[in-house]
Amino acid sequence: MARRIRPSTRALLVLAVAAAAFVATLLDAAIPRARREAESNETRALVARLGLTDLALFTEARYTRHPTQADLHSAFQDHPLALEHFPTGSLLPPPRHEAVDRETALPD
Amino acid sequence: MKQWIEKQRYLIDFTLASLARRKTRNLGLLGVYILLVFVLASVALYTHALRIEAGKVLAASPEVILQRLVAGRHDLIPPGYIDRVGRIRGVQKKEGRLWGYYYDAVVKANYTFMVPNAGGVEKGEIVVGPALERSRGLAAGNGISFRSYSGKLHTFIVADVLPQASELVSADLVLMHEEDFRAFFDYPSGHFTDIALTVANPLEVRNVALKLSAALPDSRPILRDEVLRTYASIFDWREGIVLALLSAAILAFGILAWEKASGLSADEKREIGILKAIGWETGDIIKMKFWEGLLISLTAFLVGFVAAYLHVFYYAATLFEPVLKGWSVLYPRFQLTPHIDGLQVATLFFFTVFPYAAAVLVPIWKAAITDPDAVMRG
Structure with a gap:
């Protein structure tokens, strides 16, 4: 056995x-x-x-397709109180941009 | 030593027999436990490998991209603008780039139209990305028509399809000749979308950016470092909706495990009482329960992790696709190169195996040090 x-x-x-x-x-x-x-x-x-410059991960909107190239106001681009309306907005952090110092001149 | 091993094996035998008496409950718990480790490990492996891949691939992107802003929005580069850049020291090469978006109403997808500066695409022809090839059923030699924003229909011949291996960056690309691009979008001649700059010395890049913003106050330089930083933080733990959803699942599991492990049932209490009454020492009971916790949590961790590894690296993380896809129609199919972050695995191990083992031990210790008679009476 x-x-x-x-x-x-x-x-x-x-x-x-x-x-x-x-x-x-x-x-x-x-x-x-x-x-x-x-x-x-x-x-x-x-x-x-x-x-x-970007990965083709999210092709739904221009600022999700090219997050690094999107202008700084892209999340609220439609009207002042518009909320982010693409689902990717909750996956993708805002781009880590560098603040470049600029000199200011007085208007003539 | 042999005697010690034999003793532990008898304890494991006893533990397994005790677990088998509540088979459904314990198997259910093990299943949920494995699932939790699987999802957590999948997220960790996927994001880590994607970050490494993005860093590796995008390290070849241009050192500086110069955009022109009008009222806070990206605007076209007018003629003569590129020449004003030319006098900045350290800039080795400057090229105007032409690219834009096109919404294809047929498959309801967005494409990125682009003109390769190095040429390589003849007039009347296009080179398409692999996802576009799939969605429109294209192949080299096929013709395809796009309705331009001016209402005219433009027909192109697909000269080639970009390699499938590069899909992560090229899924939705349509490469075309400069003249075709300008005709299709009615792009004013001499204008460009933005400017790509090559800077020879990496230490000079920031200085070049400073000089650019001083010389061209309406410009916005985007450095390669920013691009890499953006993708290094992609799916950061703070942003992940997957993790946000998961945190509820983790909490639920935490409650389940704690309830199962800490709240001893009357049966279990009686069992401990009997064991003590027939001569088991407190240490033996704790050892027995330690084996129970370790067997369940270790099995769950190992099985969950291995399944996650296979899911992410051999099945292209298919379960995440609906989440990552969002509202986009074109989604790249890509195989990630396996990368494991030791610290991540250690963290996952620590947070999944130890709490359970501890949650099992504490109440048992409490019950085991009380009088067997009192325990048996409940």
């Missing part, structure tokens, strides 16, 4: 398999992929060639 497998053996086995799969994901992420690297370089080259 075959010996009955103890529940602890079964549980530890499940845990060991899960832990091995976890370690495998870490290794998988650490292995450099020549094909992905080549694709990434190709995309980089396209960005450089066309002078692209």
